[in-house]
Amino acid sequence: MSPSASKEKFINQFKELVDELVGILASYKMPQEAIDWFVKNLNYNTPGGKLNRGLSVIDTYCILKGVTPDSLSDEEYKKVAILGWSIELLQAYFLVADDIMDKSKTRRGQKCWYLVDGVGDIAINDSFMLEAAIYALLRKHFRGESYYVDLLDLFHEVTFQTELGQLLDLVTADEEHVDLSKFSLEKHSFIVRFKTAYYSFYLPVALAMYMSGVSNEADLKQVKDILIPLGEYFQIQDDYLDCFGTPEQIGKIGTDIKDNKCSWVINQALIHANEEQRKDLDINYGRKDDKAEQRCKEIFNDLKIQQIYQEYEEEAVGKIREQIEKVDESRGLKKDVLTSFLQKVYKRSK
Missing domain, CATH: 1.10.600.10 (Farnesyl Diphosphate Synthase)
Structure with missing residues (x-):
């Protein structure tokens, strides 16, 4: 599978995950106006970068298993892609918040999210929502796995480490x-x-x-x-x-x-x-x-x-x-x- 085809397949998986997250919000009876905002937040801030972190999860998994990405079953690919998109959501969370703190103007060739018309300080909560989406997806797809707690622990530890680095930077x-x-x-x-x-x-x-x-x-x-x-x-x-x-x-x-x-x-x-x-x-x-x-x-x-x-x-x-x-x-x-x-x-x- 070519790099462009791998990226396209990965992005298509994100579209499915957005639908899943919409379903989770709907199950809480969240009004449609808020759901639409969350979808806009997800689509504006998450898939726009090079996606190297997320794609690296898939590449690493395939190397360790001795297989190619196109030989994975649909279910196996989806699960490893969810881990990849979880990192991209973490990255989006950090970047939205970081751009506010740095008063940055552009990100990934477009306006920073907080500068988009009508967003402003709502971007602070939007960054939290991007992080929370990680744990909603992990809970839905990995709760029955023996390594589920390891995944949670790893995300929490790495998030804390990243925030320590940001603290010293600031x-x-x-x-x-x-x-x-x-x-x-x-x-x-x-x-x-x-x-x-x-x-x-x-x-x-x-x-x-x-x-x-x-x-x-x-x-x-x-x-x-x-x-x-x-x-x-x-x-x-x-x-x-x-x-x-x-x-x-x-x-x-x-x-x-x-x-x-x-x-x-x-x-x-x-x-x-x-x-x-x-x-x-x-x-x-x-x-x-x-x-x-x-x-x-x-x-x-x-x-x-x-x-x-x-x-x-x-x-x-x-x-x-x-x-x-x-x-x-x-x-x-x-x-x-x-x-x-x-x-x-x-x-x-x-």
């Missing part, structure tokens, strides 16, 4: 009180591992492992020890693209400089800047001003941050490849699961 990068002395690569590493790596990299693989029966604690630790550093590399890529990529590339307007984000780019700049450059960064970083943003970018270019990133990338990927080669496959875990993730991330441009 208190370190207060938009109202810019203080670059609060930044460090150590803080950045914690933020990206907790805010991104757990739910974007470890969660898809762990979900597939539970469903496939390859869920020994030693194997879960093996994948975590590789996927969390891989997720950190992914977020550093994201930080880099936010600054040096175009809106057409990344599907949004980069806001890290104006939002006073504790990004990898600014932390590298702080390490390499001379006294005059540091003063200029203190003056211009985190300001809602186009000229100030441009001055920061000029300093980043003068410091050759793009070259520093390329050197970092090769070193990080080399270490990850070494770790993958050492993976113990004796209990059913397969190196291909981890290799496929690395291939998706390495040298990406969006």
